[in-house]
Amino acid sequence: MREVAILGIGQVPVGEHWDKRLVELAGDAIFAALEDAEVNRVEALYVGNMMAGQLDKQTHLGALISDWVGFRGIEAMTVEAACSSGALALRTAMIAVGSGLVSSALAVGVEKMTDTSPRETTAALASAASADWEGVHGITFVGLNALIMRRYMHEYGWKHQDFAPFSLNAHANGVNNPNARFQSPITEDIYRQAVMVADPINLMDASPIGDGAAAAIVVPLDLVKGMGHKTLVKIAGSSVATDSLAVHDRQDPLWLSAAEKSARDVYHQAGVGPEEIDIFEIHDAFSIMAALSLEACGFADRGQGPRLALEGEITPKGRIPIATMGGLKARGHPVGATGMYQVVEAVQQLRGEAGRAQIDGVKVTLTQNIGGSGATVISHILTAA
């Protein structure tokens, strides 16, 4: 496969976009990416989306969005792996361009979650878990994560407040991202006193849903090298790995084996280890997921994710800054779009275009998008080309 680069990026602020349809959100992100890349055409479009069928009564987003943005006729399709659908769009675009099949492709992640009732949206989210073994009992997605967190606290002796730094860091960073859903910092008191959602997960452990879209344009690296574009970003690693959907069916429900495998793959492809990663755009859907991802990707020992956070190593000045633009917790988690927001944010950091959220000297980034409670994990390493 030939090497591929990300030429342009675009995003819309995560929020409650009651004045925009799903196709308009996707279009706005795509138009921004086209402008950023200074191109006006692509040969294929890959859409990451999880729940438009359930919430919008609309499948078939590939053709729909292509037509909306003026590309009627091009190859288009939707890719889906629950909450990791976004990163799948990038990976599918990368393979299409890398294979030589097309010379330019657009990856867009889009989700519209706030036009429906919380009950409908919660039910749609639960479809990421096993309908036959989990959903059938009425457990919600946050409920499943609460079981994992409770067990984790029991096994490793952590208290609830030990997870506070994940939330504080994300919200502190979200302040610096104009596209974040929440742009105000929180305190330890706010964290401690937040309302309980599913014990032990309180409101400050859980990422908010939202409407959003983020896009990237992928081209062959050779084609754009030396063309005077902004800092070129190379996709140096890309990997998908899976695990059982039902959490009870895993050998160790406190270990994200798919995250470990997927991270190991991309480290190998990029020829780096966790020590070379400058920032990590993490899938902090819940604070427990942030802890487990840090461990699976080699940044903390088993059961020691919270220690890394308590020691300040996940902040912009720490050893491995995570959620540098707010993460899922503060930027928001429009599920099928989230993986593309992570990619767009990593590109902003690599280009030095992250504004007040900029981390100095970012050369190698890791993004990791998680579907279900770790059942599909997609990792990418992006580097300055």
Place this chain on the structure above:
Amino acid sequence: MREVAILGIGQVPVGEHWDKRLVELAGDAIFAALEDAEVNRVEALYVGNMMAGQLDKQTHLGALISDWVGFRGIEAMTVEAACSSGALALRTAMIAVGSGLVSSALAVGVEKMTDTSPRETTAALASAASADWEGVHGITFVGLNALIMRRYMHEYGWKHQDFAPFSLNAHANGVNNPNARFQSPITEDIYRQAVMVADPINLMDASPIGDGAAAAIVVPLDLVKGMGHKTLVKIAGSSVATDSLAVHDRQDPLWLSAAEKSARDVYHQAGVGPEEIDIFEIHDAFSIMAALSLEACGFADRGQGPRLALEGEITPKGRIPIATMGGLKARGHPVGATGMYQVVEAVQQLRGEAGRAQIDGVKVTLTQNIGGSGATVISHILTAA
């Protein structure tokens, strides 16, 4: 891209499988494909499915099915473009293998449509059309096709009975396919007297829904050449093209421009024209769609699809046999699986394994899977390698 071959195929009979969950249907087709290919492992799984989120409250089929068939951990995802999701699975597998990314991939199309009420299933089908401009008015998918058929009859002067040969041919061929949902022939009287569904589409113009799954294993052609397998089948052409979802938004609602583009692409890739195609597995979701596809793919002049049928040229002894194993009309149309059934049937014909449905001397086949009323069209040319 390196050349790729289909090494194994598997399918389950289309029907009302009330005793099998979706994952079991997919698994049965996959196990059959693995046995046929004489392999016990693949590196990636691509699932074509349209409506599991809506009807089963289950997204995330990639990881779910991988785990079920014993491949926990491998790369997996769902691809979707409404009723053309099945063929997308083959195309995605082809690109993954062709690019060198993986050395073997499984494509499976699966759909479960009969466990829910007709009202729910009909609503899910309508999500293939434009929710904002068509679905919102309450029009069903068959209703949209009825508008197209009525206009077609008006423009070109055809009577309803002129479409009878499409249905008669499909049902006559379905008799010879043990996996077909309907295995009994129909007469002109049955066609004429069938109950009206949406004027002018009667029950014998419309394909039946169903539960089903079909799978294929894709590998590099070089790897298996000369290994003594059954007739090797090469993917000689593959193309996706799109059009507007809303039918009223097309320049000519009686012309499938995406089918034309997609067919032109695969003819070019395979170095053939319509005259070299031995059989055409057509997307005869409705008899009008069969007519329009024949025209768009160059087998009939504009407005003259029914003439080809009336002259007997679409039968097994005709110039271009279509729906050789029953097509959507008699084999059945489990939407996300249909594209893979077409591929599996083409492979059966190329191998000489089509039993009583066998057409003599099949060397070059065209399969075409249509999403919506022509908004996504995926064509493949398979040949004996």
